[in-house]
Amino acid sequence: MIIDFSKYSSVKIGGICDVKIINEVVQNDYFIVGNASNLLINNPKNLAILGDKFDYINNCGEILEVGAKTSSYKFFEYSKKNNIGGFEFLCHLPGFLGGITKMNAGMKEFEIANFIESVNVDGKWIKPNFTYRNSDITGTIYAIRLKTNDIFSIQRLNMFKKMRENQPKGASFGSIFKNPQGFSAGALIEKVGLKGRVKGGAKISDIHANFLINFNKATFNDAIYLINLARDEVFKKFNVLLDNEVIIKE
Ligand SMILES: Cc1cc2nc3c(=O)[nH]c(=O)nc-3n(C[C@H](O)[C@H](O)[C@H](O)COP(=O)(O)OP(=O)(O)OC[C@H]3O[C@@H](n4cnc5c(N)ncnc54)[C@H](O)[C@@H]3O)c2cc1C
Incomplete structure (x- = not known):
């Protein structure tokens, strides 16, 4: 598929690139593009994006399994609707769950690593190491299993909203x-x-x-x-x- 990164990326910079769509779990050498909310792209080769079959949320009781193409906002809405707490910060964090996990995205000490049970990388469920705004994941993330043990909090949601007030x-x-x-x-x-x-x-x-x-x-x-x-x-x-x-x- 052709992606014009001057339209697709959040910073609206980048060339028109041929991007492979990955529809099956396979090990590959592509650079995976998520929602391009943390990318500055010129005109690279060898890009791929996950297909829509990786956009899903499965409730497995205390664990939620989320496809890596699922948007942070969709997941936030799901957690709100189902009274699941901890993920309120995702309301203000653009991205897909794959990119959010790879980058260990978060706001202050609220970051996705706090909830990760395991991550499906290249078809294997692993427990990656996370550091500040990073992880040691090197392959393609296909799905993420997240722990849930809290209820949705409007106070936390308001706190994150306030944190965003000085964002340009x-x-x-x-x-x-x-x-x-x-x-x-x-x-x-x-x-x-x-x-x-x-x-x-x-x-x-x-x-x-x-x-x-x-x-x-x-x-x-x-x-x-x-x-x-x-x-x-x-x-x-x-x-x-x-x-x-x-x-x-x-
Ligand atoms: C207005 C704005 C505010 C933001 N505020 C914050 C903030 O407060 N905190 C914060 O942490 N971030 C913030 N970000 C950055 C962004 O939200 C996060 O970095 C997010 O994790 C990016 O996800 P993405 O899907 O867009 O990833 P992309 O930008 O597409 O990719 C980022 C990296 O993840 C890799 N990647 C993406 N998907 C996969 C996958 N499936 N498998 C393997 N690797 C993958 C890419 O190869 C790349 O290395 C902000 C961005 C914007 C535009």
């Missing part, structure tokens, strides 16, 4: 960098004076400096320029090397 609007891929231990990446970028810096159609947000906004047909190179600039300036001034949260695929 506009096309982005979420945070550019992970927060280094003990620091906020956004505060460091702000302190080197890059808040609001523009390159072509891309901008370091003037609301939150760890966000890159595509405000006017930004190119891959516009975004890369600003990412490198922020990393270099922060390193020069604070001797802190920022690590990308966004996944870049040339």
Whole structure:
């Protein structure tokens, strides 16, 4: 299938690429694209996306089995409807459950790893290791088994909504960098004076400096320029090397 990443990805940057659809559980060498909410793509080859048969939710009692193509919002809605707690943060996290699991996505200490019972990678159920916004999963995620032991909480949902109030609007891929231990990446970028810096159609947000906004047909190179600039300036001034949260695929 042909995907135009300037339309499909959340940051609205990228070329028109031929993407294989995976309809069966197989080991493969493709780079798997999820919902492209954490991707900065130029024009890569060898991409694949899961087919719709991996978009499902099975309730197995204390465990929910979720297909990796299931959207975070669909899963959030399911948990709300069925009074299942813990997943309220997914209301504000774009992605498919495969991408959410691979990235160990979350908000503050609320992250998907807290609920993972096992993950189907290349057809085998495994127990991966998770770290801050990452996992050691290397193959294709087809399904995820999640533990449920709580009831839905409107208070938690409101807390996450509040956390989102200072999030910039506009096309982005979420945070550019992970927060280094003990620091906020956004505060460091702000302190080197890059808040609001523009390159072509891309901008370091003037609301939150760890966000890159595509405000006017930004190119891959516009975004890369600003990412490198922020990393270099922060390193020069604070001797802190920022690590990308966004996944870049040339
Ligand atoms: C406005 C906005 C706000 C955001 N806020 C947050 C936040 O607060 N916290 C947070 O953690 N993230 C945040 N993000 C980033 C994003 O929501 C997460 O990283 C999410 O996990 C991306 O899922 P995806 O399906 O879009 O993955 P993609 O962006 O498509 O891919 C991300 C990575 O996962 C891999 N991948 C995807 N699917 C599979 C699969 N089935 N098998 C193996 N590998 C796979 C890809 O190869 C890639 O390496 C935000 C993004 C946006 C646009």
